[in-house]
Amino acid sequence: MVSSFVLVVVLLALTIVLSVTADWPSERHEGTVLVIALILGLLPLILVVLGSLTGGGSVEFLGIALHFPEARPERREISVPPRMGLPPGEPLGDASTRAVVEVLKQAVHTEVAVVDLADGTTWWDTRLLVFCAGAARIGRPRAVVLTANVADTGPGTFLGWAPPDELRDRLLSRPALRRAYDRGRAWLRQWELAEPRTAGELPDRADEPPGKLTQPRLPFTPVSPATAQPGHPWLIYQPPDYALAPLAPELLLAAAMGDLEGAGRYTPVDLAEARALFDAKLRRIAAEVDAPAKSDGFWARRVLDAREPFVPLVRRGRYAGMLPRERAINDVLGTLIGYDASTRDGGQEASRAPG
Numbered sequence: 001m002v003s004s005f006v007l008v009v010v011l012l013a014l015t016i017v018l019s020v021t022a023d024w025p026s027e028r029h030e031g032t033v034l035v036i037a038l039i040l041g042l043l044p045l046i047l048v049v050l051g052s053l054t055g056g057g058s059v060e061f062l063g064i065a066l067h068f069p070e071a072r073p074e075r076r077e078i079s080v081p082p083r084m085g086l087p088p089g090e091p092l093g094d095a096s097t098r099a100v101v102e103v104l105k106q107a108v109h110t111e112v113a114v115v116d117l118a119d120g121t122t123w124w125d126t127r128l129l130v131f132c133a134g135a136a137r138i139g140r141p142r143a144v145v146l147t148a149n150v151a152d153t154g155p156g157t158f159l160g161w162a163p164p165d166e167l168r169d170r171l172l173s174r175p176a177l178r179r180a181y182d183r184g185r186a187w188l189r190q191w192e193l194a195e196p197r198t199a200g201e202l203p204d205r206a207d208e209p210p211g212k213l214t215q216p217r218l219p220f221t222p223v224s225p226a227t228a229q230p231g232h233p234w235l236i237y238q239p240p241d242y243a244l245a246p247l248a249p250e251l252l253l254a255a256a257m258g259d260l261e262g263a264g265r266y267t268p269v270d271l272a273e274a275r276a277l278f279d280a281k282l283r284r285i286a287a288e289v290d291a292p293a294k295s296d297g298f299w300a301r302r303v304l305d306a307r308e309p310f311v312p313l314v315r316r317g318r319y320a321g322m323l324p325r326e327r328a329i330n331d332v333l334g335t336l337i338g339y340d341a342s343t344r345d346g347g348q349e350a351s352r353a354p355g
Contacts, residue, residue: 077112077322078141080131082122092126092258100127100254101247104134112310112322113141113164116156117148120270125277126257128269129171129181134250135164143310145319146282148271153317159274160282161312161322170277176265177257184256188249191236286312289320303328 085099086092092100107113113135117123135141143161150157172178236248245251260266267273285306288297295301302311306325313320 076110077114077145078107078110079114079116080107082116082118083124084127084131088121091261092254093262097251097254097258100130101251104131104247104250107131107135108138108140110141111324112143112145112161114145114147114319117146117159117269117271117274118155119149120268120273123269124261124266125171125174125177125269125273126180126260126266129168129177130250130254130257132164132168132171133181133253134247136168137249143322145312145322146274146278147319148274150271150317156318158284158286158312158314158317158319159271160278160284161310162278162281162283166281167278170281174267176260180256180260181253183259184249184253187252187256191248191252192244194237283308283312286314287323289313289315 081103083090085103086096090096113131115123115128115131132144135144142163144164144167145161146159147156148159149155172181236245236251237243269277285302286297287302288295291297293300303323303325309325311323311325311328313323
């Protein structure tokens with residue numbers, strides 16, 4: 001620490017001497033040279049701080065102690081309701097697909113979605129496919145965390161996490177789910193060819209009031225059940241411009257999965273099923289929240305070793321949250337310059353790294 005202070009003084013003194021004796025640097029570049037000298041002088045301090053990151057603790061410099069921020073889990077995550085918000089045993093239908101879409105509307109505003117398989121009766125593979133396919137298409141949530149009840153560690157045990165597109169692809173390895181998925185996409189293509197009726201058009205039938213959305217025109221005879229179900233056009237085409245709804249693909253996919261569920265062709269996703277399906281894709285390395293600073297499970301080591309955008313946090317095997325790697329590194333750098341991360345994003349509390 002002292003060497004860093006001495007180096008700063010020496011570099012600044014040298015710059016002043018050169019300025020007086022050799023007229024260097026010029027007034028125009030004087031500020032830039034002083035900043036460079038300051039950075040070079042502080043380089044030993046920066047190296048010490050970055051080195052201490054892997055071992056934890058704090059660094060004191062000229063009586064000023066730098067403490068690394070306390071690591072806290074990602075706040076911008078959602079716990080997906082069991083069964084996608086539907087009552088136990090109720091298959092997806094015309095009315096219940098709306099509930100599924102509402103869950104997706106909330107989830108797409110988050111970074112992380114937590115799916116708790118619990119005792120293996122709360123999730124079917126059909127529902128999980130709808131959720132993962134929607135998240136993969138929209139690009140959010142970026143990570144899906146799987147938890148379950150495990151005998152050794154209890155409820156909420158961390159099984160692993162993966163991007164939703166990877167979980168979707170694993171589910172699509174099942175032929176029945178793939179056929180239903182392709183059917184839903186075919187229905188979507190039909191609706192994309194339809195011509196919606198907007199307000200102000202003359203009605204097709206004498207008993208139909210003007211100025212309302214009527215059944216969209218299709219250029220061929222539809223095979224999609226959506227046109228035969230009264231509620232669907234109002235969900236797929238929405239006012240004021242009656243364009244295709246943002247979550248129309250997931251609405252139709254849910255309808256296709258509803259056909260499977262109505263026929264009893266679904267599989268509950270329990271612990272064994274999840275491991276058989278997703279084991280090859282799940283990221284299971286996690287940081288232990290209560291790990292000592294020198295241990296392998298300490299959060300700083302996990303952050304520096306990670307190549308993924310998130311580092312899971314666990315407490316004795318149970319999921320405790322998700323730490324964005326980039327944000328954890330930013331928090332450490334923010335400490336060095338005295339920046340309070342809690343004031344970021346208009347005062348909203350930002351997630352930080354574990355201590």
